Amino acid sequence: MVKIHDRKFVSADPDKCVGCQICEYICSYTKDKAFNPIKSRIRVVRINQLVNMPVTCRLCEDPPCVKACPRDSLTQSEETGTMSVDKDKCNGCGWCIEACDYGAIMLHPEKKVVYVCDLCKDQGEPQCIKWCPEEALDLVTSDVLAQKARLTAVKKLFHEAMKS
Amino acid sequence: MMFGYAGRVLHVDLSNGKTSVEPLNEDYAKKYIGGIGLGIRMWLDHSKPGVDPFSPDNPLLLIIGPISGTMWPTGGNGHAFVSKSPQSYGVGEAKAHGSFGTELKRAGYDVVILKGKAENPVYLWIDDDSVQLMDASQLWGKSPAETEDAIREELGDYYIRVAAIGVAGEKLSRIACIINDKTRAAGRTGLGAVMGSKNLKAIAVRGTRDITVAKPEEFMEYLKEFHERMKGPATQKYRTLGTPENVLVHNSLSCMPTRNYNNSRFEGAEKVSGENLNEKYVAKIIGCSSCAMRCEHMCVVAEGPYEKTMTRMEYETLWAFGPYCGVDRLDAIIKGMELSNYYGIDAISAGVIVGFAMDCYERGILTQAELDGLDAKFGNADAMVKLVEKIGKREGVGELLADGVKVAAEKIGKGSGKLAAHIKGVETTGYDLRALKTAALGFAVSFRGADHNRHGAYAFDVKGKVNRLIAEKGRGKLVRDMEDTYNLIDSFIVCKFSRGTYYKELDDLAKLYRLVTGFEMTPEELKRAGERIQNAARLFNVREGLGRKDDNLPWKVMNEPIPDEGPSKGAFVTQAELDLLLDDYYEARGWSREGVPTEAKLKELGMDDLLGLARKGAEA
Numbered sequence: 001m002v003k004i005h006d007r008k009f010v011s012a013d014p015d016k017c018v019g020c021q022i023c024e025y026i027c028s029y030t031k032d033k034a035f036n037p038i039k040s041r042i043r044v045v046r047i048n049q050l051v052n053m054p055v056t057c058r059l060c061e062d063p064p065c066v067k068a069c070p071r072d073s074l075t076q077s078e079e080t081g082t083m084s085v086d087k088d089k090c091n092g093c094g095w096c097i098e099a100c101d102y103g104a105i106m107l108h109p110e111k112k113v114v115y116v117c118d119l120c121k122d123q124g125e126p127q128c129i130k131w132c133p134e135e136a137l138d139l140v141t142s143d144v145l146a147q148k149a150r151l152t153a154v155k156k157l158f159h160e161a162m163k164s
Numbered sequence: 165m166m167f168g169y170a171g172r173v174l175h176v177d178l179s180n181g182k183t184s185v186e187p188l189n190e191d192y193a194k195k196y197i198g199g200i201g202l203g204i205r206m207w208l209d210h211s212k213p214g215v216d217p218f219s220p221d222n223p224l225l226l227i228i229g230p231i232s233g234t235m236w237p238t239g240g241n242g243h244a245f246v247s248k249s250p251q252s253y254g255v256g257e258a259k260a261h262g263s264f265g266t267e268l269k270r271a272g273y274d275v276v277i278l279k280g281k282a283e284n285p286v287y288l289w290i291d292d293d294s295v296q297l298m299d300a301s302q303l304w305g306k307s308p309a310e311t312e313d314a315i316r317e318e319l320g321d322y323y324i325r326v327a328a329i330g331v332a333g334e335k336l337s338r339i340a341c342i343i344n345d346k347t348r349a350a351g352r353t354g355l356g357a358v359m360g361s362k363n364l365k366a367i368a369v370r371g372t373r374d375i376t377v378a379k380p381e382e383f384m385e386y387l388k389e390f391h392e393r394m395k396g397p398a399t400q401k402y403r404t405l406g407t408p409e410n411v412l413v414h415n416s417l418s419c420m421p422t423r424n425y426n427n428s429r430f431e432g433a434e435k436v437s438g439e440n441l442n443e444k445y446v447a448k449i450i451g452c453s454s455c456a457m458r459c460e461h462m463c464v465v466a467e468g469p470y471e472k473t474m475t476r477m478e479y480e481t482l483w484a485f486g487p488y489c490g491v492d493r494l495d496a497i498i499k500g501m502e503l504s505n506y507y508g509i510d511a512i513s514a515g516v517i518v519g520f521a522m523d524c525y526e527r528g529i530l531t532q533a534e535l536d537g538l539d540a541k542f543g544n545a546d547a548m549v550k551l552v553e554k555i556g557k558r559e560g561v562g563e564l565l566a567d568g569v570k571v572a573a574e575k576i577g578k579g580s581g582k583l584a585a586h587i588k589g590v591e592t593t594g595y596d597l598r599a600l601k602t603a604a605l606g607f608a609v610s611f612r613g614a615d616h617n618r619h620g621a622y623a624f625d626v627k628g629k630v631n632r633l634i635a636e637k638g639r640g641k642l643v644r645d646m647e648d649t650y651n652l653i654d655s656f657i658v659c660k661f662s663r664g665t666y667y668k669e670l671d672d673l674a675k676l677y678r679l680v681t682g683f684e685m686t687p688e689e690l691k692r693a694g695e696r697i698q699n700a701a702r703l704f705n706v707r708e709g710l711g712r713k714d715d716n717l718p719w720k721v722m723n724e725p726i727p728d729e730g731p732s733k734g735a736f737v738t739q740a741e742l743d744l745l746l747d748d749y750y751e752a753r754g755w756s757r758e759g760v761p762t763e764a765k766l767k768e769l770g771m772d773d774l775l776g777l778a779r780k781g782a783e784a
Contacts (some may be wrong), residue, residue: 018458020451021263025235029384034374035235036270037323049347049462049474050448109372133391133456 007081008139009059010042010117010126016136019044019052023128023137030120030127038109041117042128054128054137057083057104057117065116068099074114082118090114167378168230168681169193173206174273174295176288178362179220179280183295188274194683194693195770198229198274200257201655201697203246204704208774210277213707217250217354218336218361220281226268226327226367227276229657230681233269233375235387237394237665239676240266240454242657243327243344249353250338251568252588252613254705254714256353260327261659262345263453267325270371282363287315287328290369300365305331307506308343308366315368328366329356330508335558336360338567339513339591343505347460347476348452351510353590353612354568378682386679390665394456398664402459403449407479408438410594411487417626418732419596422487423542424516424523425585425720428596429728432492441477441494452659459661463498470499470549477501480616483594484515485552489522490542497545500552507556513568516591518551520569521561523583529576536560582719588613588710597721599732600625601635605745606643608715609759611701617660619646633732635741640749648694655697696769698753699761703774706781712759715746756782 024040032039042056059081066074066083073089074096076082083105090113096105097114105116119139120126129137140148165171166188175184196202203225210223224247231239243265249256268276271290278288285300298318303311312326326344333340333356340356341349350356377383393399401409414420415433422430434440445465451458465473475498485491485500500518504511518540524530525540532539536554538561540547554562565572569584569591585592590613597604606621607614616622621643625632630639652673653660666672670687677685705714716722717737725736750757754765760781766774 018449018451018455020455020458021453022235022456025240025454029235029380032374033380034376035233035240036372036374038372039374046450049450049460049476050464052450131391133395134458 006141007059008119008141009081010056010119010129011138011140011145012054013136013138014051014053016134017044017052017054018134018136019046020133022131022133023054026127026131030123031115041106041115043103055102055104056128058102064099064101065096065105068095070095080119080121082121083116084118085114085116087111087113166190166681167376169198170269170272170274172273173275173277174290175277175279176295177280178278178282178286178297178364181297193230193274195696196700197652197655197677197693197697199227199242199244199259199655199657200246201651201693201700202275203227203244203257204255204697204700206275206277207246207248208700208704208707208777210279211248214709215248217248217253217256217358220279220362222248222358224278224355224358224362225275226278228265228268228274229655230677231656231658232265234377234383234680235454236658236676236680237387237390237454237456238452238659238662239656241452242659243268243350244654244657245342245350245355247355247358248708249355249590249612250336250357251354251570251590252710254588254613254708254710255611255701256355256358257612258341258350258352258355259654259657260342260344260348260350261452262348264325264327264344264369265657266453267369267371269375270373271369272371272373276367278362278364280362285363285365287366287368288364289319290367292370292372303365304334307331308508309346309505311366312346315366319368321370324368324370326366326368328508329359330506330556332507332509332556332558332566333357333360334365335566337509337555337558338571339510339517340508341510343508347505349505349510351512352615354510356508377680379679383679386675391456393665393667394662396665399457399662402661403457405438405442406449406459406461406477408441408461408477408482410479411437411482412439413626414594417599418726418728418730419599419626420483420487420594421585421592421596423490424488424519424583425596425718425724426523427728428599428726428732429730430487430490430492433487435492436482436486436494436497438479441482445477445494445498447474455659457662465495465498468495469546470495473499473502475502475505480594481511481515484512485518485548488515488519488594489548491545491548492543493545496549499549503549503552503556509556512593513591514552514555516585517555517565517569517572518548520572520583520585521551521565522547524576524580527583529578529580529583534561582723585718585720586614587717588714590614592718595622596726596732597717598726598737599735600632601737601741601745602630602632602639602642604717604721604737604742605639605749606646608717608742608746609643609749611698611705617650619643619650620660621646633735635737635745637744637748639745640752643749644752647698648691651694651697652690655693692769696771699766699769699771700774702755702759702761703777703781706760706784707777711784712746712757715759717742
C-alpha cells in the first residue's frame with residue numbers, strides 16, 4: 001500500500017493562474033474528444049479579475065464522496081488515491097456532489113453518471129498540467145505542498161535580511 | 165454536420181418577442197468567414213438604405229467566428245457586433261474577447277440578428293435552444309458588471325456569460341459600448357447606443373454543446389506549435405509591459421497626440437509610462453478563454469483620492485485620459501477608465517472628448533459655468549475624472565458631450581469643429597497622424613471611422629519601414645494589404661495581439677481554417693476573402709451615403725503643423741498629400757476615383773450579388 005504522503009494530486013497556484021480555462025478545454029478534449037468546459041474534471045473559478053483558481057479533486061483522505069454514495073459506486077484507489085466510478089452502479093443521484101466541499105465531482109450531462117479527475121491515468125500524466133501555459137498547475141503530494149509553503153513563509157520572513 | 169461553424173442563425177424580434185432559427189448560409193460563411201465579415205454582409209441583407217441607426221429597423225448583429233469555442237490560442241474567445249453606427253452613419257463594428265463568444269458557440273449559434281424594439285427594458289436569455297426575453301426593469305441603471313452579476317444571481321448559474329450596456333447605452337450616448345466579462349468592451353462606433361435604442365439591456369448566454377473540429381489530431385498538433393509560438397517573441401510585448409509600452413515609444417518619435425493635438429509629445433510621459441504603470445499599479449495579468457498568452461493588465465489603485473479603483477488598462481485609453489488631456493497622474497487615468505466601464509462608454513472616445521472640452525475651455529469657447537464650474541484646464545486630473553463621470557451619466561455638460569466631439573462641436577459652434585478630432589464622427593486614437601503618413605491614409609479610409617485597428621498601418625511608420633513624414637505612391641498598397649489581413653483577423657476571430665504568431669500569415673490562417681472547418685481554403689482564396697470583406701464594408705458605407713469626401717482627417721492634422729522640437733517638427737498633412745494618398749489607395753483597391761468599388765472588381769471577387777449597390781454608388 002502506498003503511504004498517504006506519496007499520493008499526488010493536481011494543485012493550482014492562484015498567483016500564477018490567469019483564468020484562461022485551457023485546463024478545462026484540454027481535460028474535456030482528453031476525456032470526451034470535444035471542447036466543452038462542462039465536461040471538464042477541472043473547473044476554473046474567477047471570483048473577480050484578481051482571483052483566479054482552478055479546482056479539481058483533492059484525493060481526500062477518508063473521502064466524503066465515497067462515504068456519501070448509497071450504492072457503493074465510488075471507490076478510492078489504495079495505490080493512487082483517485083476515485084473511480086462504477087458506471088453500472090451510479091444512478092446520478094448526486095449525493096457525492098453534495099458531499100464534496102470543493103465541487104470537484106460532477107454529473108456528466110450525457111452519460112448521467114458522475115465523473116471526477118483520475119489524473120489522466122491512461123495518458124501517463126495529467127494533461128491539464130502539461131498544457132497549462134502559466135505552469136500554474138502541479139502534481140504534488142501534501143507533504144511537498146507543506147514544504148513549499150514553509151519555504152515561502154520563511155523566505156518572506158527573512159526577505160529583507162537576505163537582501164542586506 | 166458543419167465543423168467550426170455552429171451552422172445556425174438566431175433571429176430575435178424584440179418588438180413582438182418572436183424568435184426563429186435558420187441555417188447559416190454556407191456560401192456566405194466561406195466567402196466572409198465570420199465575425200465582422202459575415203456581419204457586414206448579413207447586415208446589408210437585413211436592412212434598408214438610409215435606415216436611422218436608432219430605428220427598430222436597424223438590425224444589431226452579434227457574430228462569432230469558425231474558431232470560436234475551440235481551444236485555439238485567442239481564437240476561441242472573440243465575438244463581434246455589427247450595425248449601422250450612430251457616430252459615422254456607416255459601418256459600425258466592434259469586437260471583444262473574454263469568454264462570451266465561446267458560450268454562444270456552445271449554445272449553437274454563429275449569428276444573432278436583433279431587430280425591433282422592446283416596449284420595456286428586457287434582456288435576452290439564450291440557454292442553448294431555449295431563447296427568451298426577460299424583464300430587465302431591475303437592471304436598468306446598473307453598470308455592465310453589476311448587470312452580469314445580477315443576471316447570474318437571478319438565473320442561478322455562475323458560468324453564464326453576459327454582454328451588457330451601461331447607463332450610457334440606455335441614454336443613447338453615441339459613444340456607448342457593449343461590455344462582457346466585466347472589463348472587455350466592444351468599444352468603438354457607439355453600438356451600445358444601438359442596443360439601448362432597442363431597450364435591450366443585456367445578452368446572457370449559456371451553451372452546453374460540444375465543440376469539435378474537422379481534423380482533431382492535426383489540429384492538436386498545430387495547436388501545440390502555436391502554444392510555443394505564443395510564448396515566444398511575437399507576443400512578448402503583450403505579456404510584459406503590455407500596450408502601454410507605446411507611451412515612451414510614441415513620445416520619443418513625437419507622434420503622441422497631446423492636449424487635443426496641440427502638441428505631439430508630452431512632458432509628463434515618464435510619469436504615465438507603461439513602465440511606471442506596471443511598477444506601481446498592475447496587480448495581476450489575466451487571460452481570456454483559451455488564450456495561452458494573457459495580456460489583460462489589471463490595475464489597482466490602493467490609496468489616494470481614487471482609492472479602491474480596479475480596471476484593465478491599455479495604451480489607447482491611457483493615452484486618451486492622460487497625454488491627450490495633459491494629465492500626468494496614473495491613478496486618475498485608471499479612474500477615468502473604470503468610470504468608462506461603469507457607465508459603458510468607449511474610453512478612447514471619452515478621453516478625446518474631455519481633451520476637446522479642455523481645449524474649448526482654454527480657448528474661451530466653453531466657459532467654466534458651461535462646464536458645470538469645473539476649471540477644466542489641460543492637466544487638471546480631477547476635472548478630467550469629473551467630466552468622464554458627467555459624460556457617462558449624461559448629466560450637466562455631459563449632455564452636451566455624450567454624443568462625441570462631432571455632435572458636440574455642431575452644438576457649440578464658434579469654430580469648435582476645428583478642435584474636434586474625429587474621422588467620420590468617430591474620435592481619433594493615440595497616433596499623431598501628422599507625423600505618421602501611412603497611418604494617416606489608413607485612418608482616413610478606415611470603414612469604421614478613425615481607427616488604428618482596421619489596418620495597423622502605423623507599424624510601417626513607427627518601425628521606420630517607410631519615411632513616415634512624407635506621402636508618396638505605394639502607401640495605398642501597403643494599407644490595402646494590411647486591411648485585408650486585419651479583416652481576416654476580425655472575421656476568424658483571432659486576437660490582434662496574437663497576429664505575430666502567424667509567421668506565414670495567410671498560409672497559417674488558411675491551414676487553421678481547413679483544420680477547423682474541413683472546408684477547402686487556399687491562402688490565395690483567403691486573401692480574396694479579406695479583400696471581399698473590405699469591398700462589402702465599402703459598399704455598406706457607399707449605400708449609406710459615405711464616399712471620398714468622408715475619407716478625411718481631423719482639421720488640426722491638416723492645418724496645424726507639429727510645434728514641438730524634435731523629429732516631427734513642422735509635420736502635417738496637406739490636402740494635396742491626402743488626395744495623392746487616396747488616389748493611390750483607390751487605385752490599389754481597383755475602385756473608382758470617388759472610392760466606389762467597380763463592377764469589375766466585384767465580379768473578380770465573386771460578389772455579383774452586390775453589383776446593384778456598386779452601380780447606385782457610381783451614379784450618386
